[in-house]
Amino acid sequence: MNIRLVGNLLGKLLLLEAALMAPSFIVSLACAGTDRMAFFVTIALLGCVGGVLNLTARPGVHDLRAREAFIVVSAGWILLSAFGALPFCISGAIPDYVDAFFETVSGFTTTGASILPQVETLPRGVIFWRSFTHWIGGMGVLVLTLAITPKVTGRTSHLMRAESPGPELSRLVPRMGETAKILYLIYVALTLANIVALLLAGLPAYDACIHAFGTAGTGGFSSRNLSVGAYESAAVDGITTVFMLMFGLNFAFYFHVLTAGIRKAARNEEVIAYLCIVGVAILAVTLNILPLFDGKFFQSLRYASFQVASVVSTTGYFTTDFNAWPQLSRAILVGLMLMGSCAGSTAGGVKTIRVLLLCKNVRRQVKNTFMPRRVSLVKLDGKTVEEGTLSQVGLFFFAYIGLLLVATVFVSADGFSLTTNFTAVLSAISNVGPCFGDEIGVLGNYGVYGAPSKLMLSFCMLAGRLEIFPMLVLLSPSAWGLHRAGKARVKART
Amino acid sequence: MRIVIVGDGKIGHTLAETLSGEGHDVVIIDKSGEALGKSVDTLDVLCIKGSGANIPTLIEADARHADIIIATTASDETNMVCCLIAKHLGAQYAIARIRDPEYNNSLSLIKKELSIDLAVNPERTTAMEISRLLRYPFASKVEIFARGRVEMVEFRAQAGDKVVGVPLSKLSASLPGLPQVLYCAIERFGEAIIPDGTTVIEPGDRVHVAADIPTITGFFRHLGKHDLRVQSVMVLGGGRISFYLTRLLASLGMRVSIVEIDRRKAELLAEQLPEADVICGDGTDQELLVSEGIADMDAFIALTDRDEENLLTGIYAQRMGVKKVVVKINRGNYADIVASMGIDSVVTPRQITCDTLLRYVRARSNSRGTVIERMYRILDGHAEALEFIAQPDDPYIRVPLRDLAVARETLVAVIVRDGRIIVPFGDDYVQGGDFVIIITKRQGITDLKDVLKVHGGKA
Structure with missing residues (x-):
């Protein structure tokens, strides 16, 4: 492996993180918070480590192969979280490092699962940083690197593929760098729109920013203990519902709306499937929870649509304790947690497109049982999907479920109920945040878990955000060139 | 510029690599997802799966606003149709690879009627390059400039050559009477050197010199290399390059024998090329080569589809005393290795075609x-x-x-x-x-x- 190139890129990533921490530093200065020093120290440390890595590890060869790219992505995300946790620790907001790491991973992966029972008393800079990590992690740090790097070579497509969710990397324009730029422009524009909408709904600027970051990255960290429910405003609920659903759409869709018009863009099967599923889920939950709101349909619709949007977009905001909802609604929400939103969005989960492809593949299999010699192809948007892609989707789904089960067993060692453990792990892998069950629940927090479980959940969050395989690659010895070295040793001996 | 390349084969891929490296926005269209997979992984280009002759695919590739469309699929007809459609959609320039000799005679008509701006024929271009090499057997490569007034010739310096071991600035003093040529570039161990007055040519260097034609001839005569005139040529393989090459060589008065293994092909060639001797047999069979008089040939050109056969028979011919051996290698980047085996003249049709296309794109x-x-x-x-x-x-x-x-x-x-x-x-x-x-x-x-x-x- 080209260790020097990896080191160099990781160094650049840390420098970028130092720059990205600057807004939070400014907020803490403006609020004259107790966390000023924490940010100052962290930024200085990031600058030093990043600078040293960047300068000393000068790669002789700039050829970024798939192996290096995957390592840079997975190791990069772990490093970002490791350093991103420092402000929490140093400022004393979260004294325990494992807790702080969990919180930061939860931020970068846009999960929104928290170990903090109280957020309203914490310094404002720290809370700003916590939410800003959502915004950074939503679109991806390496995509940002590609967007601001002047010269991008062809092989960097591995980087973007490892970080962007979805079975296939969709390029909007021939140049990778341009594609990354367009994606970030759309992202920034939508975020600004969200901030303005929340300001108009009467939120203070600080709260508007925090909640727009949480919505844009589909993360779910709030500056209030009761999340969005604390504002008790129908307008804020409505705005957040709409934007959560919007950030769950494929960003290529917006590009096509801008270039080809909404009619052509709306012919996207994934978008149609996503909106249909969301619509049906909202209707079902609304009817199911009608008794809780004394039969008031619109009130029921308000809470149901918010919660469905929050879970399907894997944001994790809440306006009410949906753990106390009827079983049917809870089951629907668990199903939506697993599915998540569209590929190419900031959301987590298996992604609608994969579910769609799996369903189509199953339907084909059923048909072929009756007509074994029938040649049938799976089509999406009128184009034949390659068999390789289909089998990859199947494998991905298996790996997702496999990790879910293994992690559930692991976490169960802490002794909580199966509902809690299963939905907590599902919530972590799908990057949602809140979970069901009485020990943690919607309002509760993950602080009750022990340190090993917290690390396991952190791994799950990263695996979910990076779509499983980059994290598994990190665990495989061949990625580090170890098995080859082993073979060489064996050869030398013989 | 926006460039659409149809066909992600060897040429398409190399072109896309070079053009995107030069800062152009490149879109590749190919029917095979497998071929595109490699380009997606290694190049900064947009890949679209589909047929280049299909309007929706071309629209998806934004051929309407493309500056140049380059059609290099395996089929001439597809290439022509691609260009026709893309031009109608609004592409500025269209380049097609058209290689079938049948179309060669009606090429100007085809170009005009289908509004193709440039038709590239890799085999014909390669044949022309080989014929230049045979005119100057001392050179391993010949390129022409200034509409044929200047030639740049590559030759391999050998121990004992007069130019070896003397700084370039002292050459004219130490070798009176040596015609003045310009030493343009030297390749040594795979590295390119742009020489100045202090540079010394070493044995084994591949040296490029440029001058007008009489001077170049005089230069090599002075070096004692210009003692050979090619009069008889043996060509191995009866493909399209051989066809064009035989025509060209015959017009220069050389006697050409073509060895082709396939009887039907051989008969067809004999019909189309009455001026050549067509021999039906296995060209890798040494006995056959000997009995057909390889030892008396001035030049041997290996043009089969298999690089390995070309190389082996080329080495064999050299050992049999043939003065000029030209070998076609399809895979790029092996020229160095081949040169180290003693064969100087290697032609790579892919590179020749790419150069032609790049030249056109750069000019536009x-x-x-x-x-x-x-x-x-x-x-x-x-x-x-x-x-x-x-x-x-x-x-x-x-x-x-x-x-x-x-x-x-x-x-x-x-x-x-x-x-x-x-x-x-x-x-x-x-x-x-x-x-x-x-x-x-x-x-x-x-x-x-x-x-x-x-x-x-x-x-």
Whole structure:
């Protein structure tokens, strides 16, 4: 492996993180918070480590192969979280490092699962940083690197593929760098729109920013203990519902709306499937929870649509304790947690497109049982999907479920109920945040878990955000060139 | 520029790599997802799966706003249709690879009616290159400049050659009577060197020299290399290159024997090429080669589809005493290895085609300034030889070269003015209408203004 190139890129990533921490530093200065020093120290440390890595590890060869790219992505995300946790620790907001790491991973992966029972008393800079990590992690740090790097070579497509969710990397324009730029422009524009909408709904600027970051990255960290429910405003609920659903759409869709018009863009099967599923889920939950709101349909619709949007977009905001909802609604929400939103969005989960492809593949299999010699192809948007892609989707789904089960067993060692453990792990892998069950629940927090479980959940969050395989690659010895070295040793001996 | 390439084969991939590296926006269309997979992984280009002759696919590739569409699929007809449709959609220029000899006679009609701006025929171009090599058997490569007035010739320096071991600036003093040529570039152990006066040629170097034709001939005669005239040629393999080549060689008065293993092909060739002897048999069979008189041949050209066979028979021919051996290698980047086996002349049709196409694209990407007349990639692509026509109102006109800042790793090799060849020194200058030939290690130069900069002017 080209260790020097990896080191160099990781160094650049840390420098970028130092720059990205600057807004939070400014907020803490403006609020004259107790966390000023924490940010100052962290930024200085990031600058030093990043600078040293960047300068000393000068790669002789700039050829970024798939192996290096995957390592840079997975190791990069772990490093970002490791350093991103420092402000929490140093400022004393979260004294325990494992807790702080969990919180930061939860931020970068846009999960929104928290170990903090109280957020309203914490310094404002720290809370700003916590939410800003959502915004950074939503679109991806390496995509940002590609967007601001002047010269991008062809092989960097591995980087973007490892970080962007979805079975296939969709390029909007021939140049990778341009594609990354367009994606970030759309992202920034939508975020600004969200901030303005929340300001108009009467939120203070600080709260508007925090909640727009949480919505844009589909993360779910709030500056209030009761999340969005604390504002008790129908307008804020409505705005957040709409934007959560919007950030769950494929960003290529917006590009096509801008270039080809909404009619052509709306012919996207994934978008149609996503909106249909969301619509049906909202209707079902609304009817199911009608008794809780004394039969008031619109009130029921308000809470149901918010919660469905929050879970399907894997944001994790809440306006009410949906753990106390009827079983049917809870089951629907668990199903939506697993599915998540569209590929190419900031959301987590298996992604609608994969579910769609799996369903189509199953339907084909059923048909072929009756007509074994029938040649049938799976089509999406009128184009034949390659068999390789289909089998990859199947494998991905298996790996997702496999990790879910293994992690559930692991976490169960802490002794909580199966509902809690299963939905907590599902919530972590799908990057949602809140979970069901009485020990943690919607309002509760993950602080009750022990340190090993917290690390396991952190791994799950990263695996979910990076779509499983980059994290598994990190665990495989061949990625580090170890098995080859082993073979060489064996050869030398013989 | 926006460039759409149809067909992600060897040529398509190499072109896409070079063009996207030069800063163009490249879209590749191919029917095979497998071929595209490699390009997606290694190149910064947009890949679209589909047929280039299909309108929706071309629209998806935004052929409407493309500056150039290049059709290089395996099928001539598809290429023509691609160009036709893309042009109608609004593409500016269309290039098609058309290789079937059947179309060769009606090419101008096809180009006009289907609005194809450039038709590339790799086999014909390769055949022309080989025929040049046979005219100058001492050279391992010959490129022409200034509409044929200047030639740049590559040869391998051997121990005992007079030019070896003396600094270039002292050559004329130590070797009186040696015709003055320009030493343009030297390749040593796979590395390109742009020589200056202190450079010393070593045995084994591949040296490029440029001058007009009589001077070049005189130069090699002086070196004692110009003692061979090719009169009889044996060609191995009866493909399209052989067809074009035989025509060209026969017109130069050479006697050509073609060895082809397939009887039907052999018969067809015998019918089409009455001027050649067509031998039906296995060209890798040494006995056959001997009985057909390989030992008496002046040149042997291996043009089968298999690189390994070409190479082995080439080495065998050399051992049998054939003076000039040319070998076709399809896979790129092996020229170095082949050269180390003693075979100097290697032709790679893919590279020849790519050069032709690149030249065209470069010329179009620079619509206002000095236009590239010719471009050759030399030394396995480590360096380029470019020919420009100087424009009368450019800033460097009539400024002595010593007062110009010449770009780094670049050599102004030759200036051709009214048919006269000037090997430039500090006092010489460029006039409007001159042909200027430069050798450079930098990539992607499209304008003479980028090479010759006036001091104190804008960078």
